[in-house]
Amino acid sequence: xxxxxxxxLIDVRQLREHTDDVLRRVEEGGEIIDVADHGRVVARMIPxxxxxxxxTHKAIWERRRLAEEIGKHWADDVSAAEAxxxxxREL
Numbered sequence: 001x002x003x004x005x006x007x008x009l010i011d012v013r014q015l016r017e018h019t020d021d022v023l024r025r026v027e028e029g030g031e032i033i034d035v036a037d038h039g040r041v042v043a044r045m046i047p048x049x050x051x052x053x054x055x056t057h058k059a060i061w062e063r064r065r066l067a068e069e070i071g072k073h074w075a076d077d078v079s080a081a082e083a084x085x086x087x088x089r090e091l
Contacts, residue, residue, distance in 0.1 A: 007032040007044060 008031060015022055015035050025031040026045045035043040052060070 007034040009034045009036055009041070011035075012037045012042070 008025075010018075010022065010033055012035055022033060022045070026033060026047055030047050032047075033045040034041045035045065
């Protein structure tokens with residue numbers, strides 16, 4: 001199992017002959033596999049991300065909506081760090 005982000009390399013011919021095994025390595029083992037044709041990498045197989053549950057998806061979009069709303073009222077010449085520092089001075 002390759003977990004370091006370094007891809008294994010297989011030839012396109014090996015992929016054709018062992019497709020099921022290669023897909024299993026990617027899906028179950030989380031392995032990243034580069035596919036080469038005549039020594040040149042032509043594709044990379046990576047595990048698909050896990051699906052996001054509906055509640056998490058809803059929360060992500062709500063945070064994005066909130067960020068957009070804040071952005072409508074944010075002064076262009078004030079950074080977030082400056083706003084936090086100003087808030088601390090007021091305490």
